[in-house]
Amino acid sequence: MSATLIAVVVALVLGHMAPTLASSVRHFGWYRDWLRWLDSRFPEGSFWRGRWGLAIALVPPLLLVSLFQLALHDALFGLASLIFGVAVLFYAWGPRDLDLDVEAVANAPDPVARRAAAQRLWPEGGMPAVLDGGSLVEAVFRNAQHRWFGVLFWFLLLGPAGALLYRLVAQSAEGEASTALPGETNEGARYFFAILDWPVAQLMTLALALVGNFDTVLGAWRDAGGASFDVRRPFLGAVARASVTCELADEAADYADDNLGADAGEAGLAPPPIPAPVLTGEVPELRDAMSLVWRSLLVWLAVLALFVIAGWVA
Template identity: 30%
Template sequence: MALLALVIAILIERYYHGNQSAARDKLSSDNWYFSYLRFCDKSFAGKNWYQGWLKDFIEAVLPVLLVFVFFKLFDDGFVASFIVLALMVLILVHTFGPQLPSKQLEGYFKAIENGERQAAYEYAMAFTGKESENEEAMVKDVTESIFYKVESQYFSVAIWFVLLGPAGALLYRMLLWQEQEDRLGALGSKLHYAMEWVAFRISALTYLLAGDMASGIERSKAQFFDLDVSGRVLLNAVATASMGLGVDATESPCAANRCAISLSQRSGVILFALVAVASFLGWSFV
């Protein structure tokens, strides 16, 4: 069922990216989650027990636990299977995206092609969240952000969906929302680090298969099983090295960025194939 849910979710993704990006953004809105956090703050603020790991548990783990229990209650029967499938697809679409980097960077690529350097810097800053020192640094920052956004918005969600079901995908997304708002507590930080450590390394293997494997292995072999090396650092090293030496910067200033998108797409195909194999062999959670 995991494979079927992923196929349907990907088809929905393709439809929304091609037709209704505004509607797609609403599907991935985090408003409900931060409303929940505000409710918790309003209801329990000032309580002596509402702090530390218990506060982190209520904010990050409790909603996921309720989702897990709900799916366990509907795991039998023909009609129940359709309900479960529909809810799986809904959670996947909600936790994906909301936009592919290739879609987000349309203005950036167009500005570079038209020689509009200042506009390109502004698009890049909006995409990466930081100001680059020069054009070379800008291209590098955009490349690294492409790998991270593809991973955090799609690959990791799919991986945890397969490993832990809809609750796993939702947990990863909620932790990511908390990180983006600097709300991660001690428990949330450890969970987020562990989930990225595992998922990013699985994705790193797909980048090795999709690109220059020799360069990728050489760059990352000393870091791959190091618990102190975060998933983001490892993935960036592997993905960047896997692009190889085939990027011709003289052809276009953003050649490396287009290469990163292309490599990510090939890695996505390989990851989907791995999910299919895991589903057929019964290795997936759902």
């Protein structure tokens, strides 16, 4: 089995089974301090304060990780490289456990607690959390993209350096480190982040089409501009909403068939409401959103395993 697949599975399981360890390790204060130090050294009008000034901050840590990656490639029959890959991927994953954050929203005892829990699904310093089902679905998929799939995609493409690249750019665009960047540099970081996210969103949409209703996903993708090369088009949110709505409609139809019979719809009888015990918390969309996210991740891992079997991934 490929070292790449092993690293992905180990990092995923470790992050899910040891959230305390993950929260204690995944800190990027050093990167924020590094950005502040750079900002204090470059005057107005310098390259640092331009659209692509973030490159100055990214090159040193990424170069260091790349050198380690190359140096450990054949060490100890590849074991050292595997351990290093797991460590970097584990560090770049998250930084918080998505399952726990979503569960906190679903199980919140009152609207105030639910809003406070939902705020963890919105970028730091951004707009306040919105509690309607559609917005929460978009938030779940946005976090899945930024916490899981984006890191995974760039790790598969570029190795440990790719995973760290994605996480540092995410921190620069909307994380705690973004406050240390000048305005123009931060705008460039946001655009670079959108570039990194675009292929990830496309592949997540493809996975959703495979695990959900293909026609619904394809229609939502087209209507939201997914076929465009505009990297700032937020089509994944529209696709996620449509997928979850379709899932809930199918569940309601199945429940009606089980309780009224297959001929209930033909008789003009309205389907009964799904009872509360069937739902997760008071926001049923959250349950289906997380189910689709996990199924999409399994599709990614299955495709990776097929690539390994075919010998396309080392």
